[in-house]
Amino acid sequence: MAVNEVLYYVVVTVVALAVWLTLVAMVVRGWRNRGRRQAESVGELPVAPADPGELIRGPHTGLYLGSTMAPSWQNRIAVGDFGDRANAQLSAFPAGLLIERSGASQIWIPEESIVAVRTERGLAGKAMSRDGVLVIRWALPTGIQVDSGLRADDKSVYPEWVAAYEEITEKAFRELELTDEHESGTKKTKKRDK
16 A cells, blocks of 8 residues: 555544544534523522432333423423433432432422423434323423423333323313413404404
8 A cells, every 4th residue: 555545544534533523522512502501591400308208109210311491392401411311210209209310410300390291202302102201391490391201111100100190280281271272362362453
C-alpha cells in the first residue's frame, strides 16, 4: 500500500471521527439547553417522606422511560436526571407513589398530586405495543403536569394500577372534556360576534 493511500485513509478516518464527535457534542448541548429552559417550570421535585406508610401495591419492576410535559408524549424532561431511563421499581403507599431507579435518583409522587393513571402506547419518544406503558400523570409543586412512564416487566399488573386510580382518572378526563367544551363554545361565540 502506497504512502498516499495510507495518508488518505488516515485523513478520512480523522474527518469522520471529528464529524461524529461534533454531532455528539451538539446533542449533549441541546439536551442541556432543554434542561435549562425547563428548569423553572419543573422546579424542585417532591422528596419522599421518611415514612411513607405501609406498602399498598408493588413493588413492580420495569423500565422507567422518563417523564414528559403533559399532554405531550414526546416533550421529554431534561432537568437533572428526571428524564433519564433506568431500571426501576414502582410502589404505592398511602402517601404516594415511589419510583426507585437504578443509578438515578428516586421519584416521589405525592398522592394529592396524582391526576391520572392509565396505559398508553408510548411515552418519552419510546413507542410500544398497545397499552405497553403505565403512565402516571401528576402535578409538580409548580403546577405543571407531567407524565411519568414505566414499562413493567409483567404487564399483567397494569389493570391493578389503573383500577386503583380509576376514580381520579375519570374525574381528570371529565374536567378535560368540560374545558374542551367550554373552549369550543367560546370559539363559536367569537366567530358569531365577528
